[in-house]
Amino acid sequence: MYKIVILFFFISPFVNANTDFKELSKDIYIGGKVGSTLYKNSCNKESLECNDFRPSFGGFLGYKINDIFSIEGGYSDLGKVKADYIPISEYQGVAKYSAEIQGYELGIKSDYHLSNQSVLFSKVGGYYWDVEKKGDEIGFKVNEKDSGTSLMLGLGYEYLWSKKLSTRIEYQWINNVGGKNTGGSNVNLITVGIGYRFLGNDSVKPKSPLVIEKKEFKELNANHPDEMTVYFDSDSYTLSNHEVNKIHSLLEYLNSNEDVNIYIHGYTDNTHTEKYNYELSKKRAKSVSDYMLQLGIGENRFELSAFGFTNPVMSNDTENGRKANRRVEIYLIQE
Incomplete structure (x- = not known):
């Protein structure tokens, strides 16, 4: 025994x-x-x-x-x-x-x-x-x-x-x-x-990324990026002060262009399982949208998507690669 x-x-x-x-x-x-x-x-x-x-x-x-x-x-x-x-x-x-x-x-x-x-x-x-x-x-x-x-x-x-x-x-x-x-x-x-x-639900399959047709922005957007990436610590969906400041820099532009919608895509590295990472990527996308809502951006302008550990921008075999994949991508699209 x-x-x-x-x-x-x-x-x-x-x-x-x-x-x-x-x-x-x-x-x-x-x-x-x-x-x-x-x-x-x-x-x-x-x-x-x-x-x-x-x-x-x-x-x-x-x-x-x-x-x-x-x-x-x-x-x-x-x-x-x-x-x-x-x-x-x-x-x-x-x-x-x-x-x-x-x-x-x-x-x-x-x-x-x-x-x-x-x-x-x-x-x-x-x-x-x-x-x-x-x-x-x-x-x-x-x-x-x-x-x-x-x-x-x-x-x-x-x-x-x-x-x-x-x-x-x-x-x-x-x-x-x-x-x-x-x-x-x-x-x-x-x-x-x-x-x-x-198990009630063995596996949750993340959606495939949306194909976004990027349209031309008005002249007001000439000096403004139409996409932004914010990064997260491992196993976290809390925004750091640095990433908060990056998001805050979009406020003036978004308030001046109410016909621009915001597509938010959440991702993770491959440290955990598929189901866990899918849920974590949802939480990361939501933390970004929640902060933008606090800034006064209308809720009807958001579309959130979660992709888990799919579509990495770098290999997950290295620490730098995993760091780059722990991200949320923000797309500003004029409708």
Whole structure:
């Protein structure tokens, strides 16, 4: 079990999944898990022998609400605790007892993104449990049951191998499983699991660039450019002060020529996946139009398009090339 955990942590940073956890919102996922359960105080001081470190297995089902939160439920068989006691009726011999524990959990999962492919997560929720205790006393048998609900807390690490497959390592703590008839114990559970996602929208294809027929400008535009490019930092759609000043330089001309419309094309480099870059290019185009709207330019004069990492102006194999491709192109067209 622990060799698997160590191997997982060692190889996951070196695998390029070419996808992004942040894309995977509003998706349903399922999975299975195996691991070990350690019970605390499951056997009392009178036990002759106690085996409270047991194998476990289970499954989970979840719905990812947004980039951070998911609703997740699941089933787990927490294994069978075994213990030997001095018989109740005699002081010789051994009375063998066992307790089987299983249950269902429901909680909120919260993700903290370490990278595009890996997250730390926490969970908080409830665990509904059933406990059945059996014992072989000399001359009679014991069979008792309890059920109830306990607080469940979890902490884990998840790695996305592809758009649909992920692996997780998780620790869970369940408070006081068991009752009056069977006895209570806190549960410590560590598991390794595999998840499969049913993606609502695997891929978003960016549109092809518009072919713009550039018309002749009036004499007023003789000393004014009819197109402009503004640039962005990696993974950002925030305009820098330098790029804001460039856009601001268009204000006088646009106010004097209300028949000129503004075509805004957003682009990215190829650092992320197609879907992520398409969304980022939309946000970049919108940040430019939003700033121009703040300057008083009429909303009906804009047409926005997003192209993701298509149509690069330079190769994405170099940092300078990627920097040049993180851009928005502004076209001023007289209609």
